[in-house]
Amino acid sequence: MKPNQYMNPYLAGILLGLVLLATVYITGRGLGASGAVKSVVATGVKAAAPDHYESAAIYQDYAAEHPGGTMKSWLVFEVLGVLIGAFISGILSDRIGLKLEKGPSVTNKTRILTAVLGGALFGFGSQLGRGCTSGSALSGMSVMSLGGIVTMMAIFGGAYALAWFFRRLWLR
Amino acid sequence: MGPLVPDIISNEFNFIIALIMGIGFGFALEQAGFSSTRKLVGLFYGYDFTVLKVFFTAGATAMIGILLLGHLGLLNLEYIFVNPFFVRSAIVGGLIMGAGFIIGGFCPGTSVCAAAIGKVDAMAFLFGSAIGVFAFMEAFPWLEAFYLADNQGAVLIFESLGMSRNMWALVLTIIAITAFLATSWIQSKVTGEKNEWAKVSRSKLAGYIAIPLAVVLMVMITPSRDEYVMAQLEERAASGECQPSIIDADKLAYELINSYFEYNIIDVRTKAEYDSFHIATAINIPLDNLAELAYRPLFRQRVKTNVFYASDFEDAKRACLLARFHGDDSGLALQETAETFQDLFFFPDEMPEAPTRHQLTVRTFREEAARKMEEIQAAVSAMSQPIQKKVRVVQGGCS
Numbered sequence: 001m002k003p004n005q006y007m008n009p010y011l012a013g014i015l016l017g018l019v020l021l022a023t024v025y026i027t028g029r030g031l032g033a034s035g036a037v038k039s040v041v042a043t044g045v046k047a048a049a050p051d052h053y054e055s056a057a058i059y060q061d062y063a064a065e066h067p068g069g070t071m072k073s074w075l076v077f078e079v080l081g082v083l084i085g086a087f088i089s090g091i092l093s094d095r096i097g098l099k100l101e102k103g104p105s106v107t108n109k110t111r112i113l114t115a116v117l118g119g120a121l122f123g124f125g126s127q128l129g130r131g132c133t134s135g136s137a138l139s140g141m142s143v144m145s146l147g148g149i150v151t152m153m154a155i156f157g158g159a160y161a162l163a164w165f166f167r168r169l170w171l172r
Numbered sequence: 173m174g175p176l177v178p179d180i181i182s183n184e185f186n187f188i189i190a191l192i193m194g195i196g197f198g199f200a201l202e203q204a205g206f207s208s209t210r211k212l213v214g215l216f217y218g219y220d221f222t223v224l225k226v227f228f229t230a231g232a233t234a235m236i237g238i239l240l241l242g243h244l245g246l247l248n249l250e251y252i253f254v255n256p257f258f259v260r261s262a263i264v265g266g267l268i269m270g271a272g273f274i275i276g277g278f279c280p281g282t283s284v285c286a287a288a289i290g291k292v293d294a295m296a297f298l299f300g301s302a303i304g305v306f307a308f309m310e311a312f313p314w315l316e317a318f319y320l321a322d323n324q325g326a327v328l329i330f331e332s333l334g335m336s337r338n339m340w341a342l343v344l345t346i347i348a349i350t351a352f353l354a355t356s357w358i359q360s361k362v363t364g365e366k367n368e369w370a371k372v373s374r375s376k377l378a379g380y381i382a383i384p385l386a387v388v389l390m391v392m393i394t395p396s397r398d399e400y401v402m403a404q405l406e407e408r409a410a411s412g413e414c415q416p417s418i419i420d421a422d423k424l425a426y427e428l429i430n431s432y433f434e435y436n437i438i439d440v441r442t443k444a445e446y447d448s449f450h451i452a453t454a455i456n457i458p459l460d461n462l463a464e465l466a467y468r469p470l471f472r473q474r475v476k477t478n479v480f481y482a483s484d485f486e487d488a489k490r491a492c493l494l495a496r497f498h499g500d501d502s503g504l505a506l507q508e509t510a511e512t513f514q515d516l517f518f519f520p521d522e523m524p525e526a527p528t529r530h531q532l533t534v535r536t537f538r539e540e541a542a543r544k545m546e547e548i549q550a551a552v553s554a555m556s557q558p559i560q561k562k563v564r565v566v567q568g569g570c571s
Binding site (some may be wrong): 001002006007009010012013014015016017018019020021022023024025026027028029030031032033034036037038041042043045053056057058059072074076077078079080081082083084085086087088089090093095097098099100101102103110112114115116117118119120121122123124125126127128129130131132133134135136137138139140141142143144145146147148149150151152154155156157158159160161162163166167168169170171 | 188194202208211216231247249255258264266269281296301306312340344352
């Protein structure tokens with residue numbers, strides 16, 4: 001691997017596809033990401049407001065699904081792996097370092113604020129849509145789930161539809 | 173054989189698997205350039221289609237792989253988790269995620285990747301997504317009705333389109349290849365660079381396109397392993413080369429009351445039928461499940477003789493043949509149906525006015541046998557059933 005150069009996208013796609021295939025073969029389910037954020041939120045709420053955690057139905061559903069503890073979830077371990085895997089890849093390709101990436105005509109402050117806002121929308125949407133780009137769209141496509149494919153089209157369709165309005169964030 | 177969890181790999185060890193798969197996932201995403209927000213949003217402005225290429229290649233690779241493993245009988249496609257389809261929340265949730273994508277420049281998985289290599293904007297995105305999830309959880313009482321509306325269940329796309337699984341795989345593969353060629357053309361127009369495929373020789377390009385298509389076509393044309401096994405069985409049975417050995421009800425009852433421990437009685441009817449009546453010591457394996465790998469050891473063992481019965485003699489023979497195909501050379505098929513067996517021993521016909529000596533002997537034997545079989549059943553009812561295929565609650569996937 002040459003430093004700083006990205007892998008051929010098709011090669012990276014095949015690699016990613018094989019990881020997904022192995023996951024489905026071993027666990028019977030695909031990959032995910034937003035579920036781990038949910039675990040973190042549930043853990044935080046349990047620590048900060050235990051009474052609320054005990055009374056709200058949705059947290060109780062979560063607790064029932066995770067009898068081993070709020071952080072003992074497949075996706076939490078998987079996302080820890082993602083951190084490690086991405087870090088290894090970053091070292092190999094010499095891409096580690098604190099950096100703020102943004103469009104050419106926005107300030108750092110705008111970029112941070114829009115990132116938080118975008119994250120909040122994505123987090124909210126992923127809960128409503130039962131999965132994000134990884135769990136719903138990518139994994140759904142591989143197992144031929146209609147729901148996954150519809151969500152995928154909605155994600156990319158939504159982003160395309162709004163791209164023009166937010167062009168100042170990314171283009172000159 | 174697959175999925176390996178929870179029968180072959182335990183749910184505890186599954187967490188280690190999660191970590192390993194995560195490492196692979198993170199590595200592949202980062203290598204692909206998904207840790208760069210400008211590369212990600214490039215998709216929506218036409219200057220960089222990396223996301224589409226990686227995403228579609230990964231989805232198609234995994235899909236074809238799953239198809240192939242299922243075709244070879246290595247992965248049971250019935251046990252794979254299929255995301256349920258709640259029409260409204262899937263579409264609205266997706267649109268909100270799309271807005272998050274174009275505003276925030278990441279999706280959750282890619283933001284984790286980017287945060288791992290030190291992207292501050294990705295950390296902000298992750299922080300935001302925790303807020304978003306929190307907001308959803310807190311607003312859930314108001315959203316619940318919408319969230320649960322229009323549940324279509326775990327619909328498979330090829331079913332809703334009225335085509336076969338293999339046909340959809342072919343369609344998606346063709347869509348993916350077309351999209352790759354089209355986007356590389358668009359990208360070269362937008363950026364003014366040379367089309368990436370122009371650098372590759374024509375024969376190589378044809379090879380790349382042919383490989384996935386060839387795999388899908390092979391799956392379409394050749395019979396799957398299950399189909400192959402059944403065809404072989406039918407052929408052998410039809411040629412008379414492989415006839416099941418047959419046992420009759422009285423002989424079976426005699427064997428049961430004298431040496432029940434030498435027999436595995438296997439009821440291949442449905443669970444409901446089995447529950448309403450079954451022969452003493454019988455276990456229940458519905459005929460449709462008999463070919464599953466979990467039962468192979470039962471056919472290969474040489475300690476006990478397997479006896480198959482059904483509500484139809486043909487089914488009992490089929491079960492016996494299937495077992496023989498998988499290595500059971502001493503299996504027997506019960507000539508009587510389960511219902512006849514029950515009637516013979518537990519609800520016998522009225523005796524004629526002047527019974528013959530033979531009729532009397534048989535009647536005495538059957539009454540005695542019925543009593544003993546009940547005793548045996550009571551004694552062994554604590555015996556465990558074959559591995560119950562539980563409804564799998566495997567953890568993983570976005571939820």
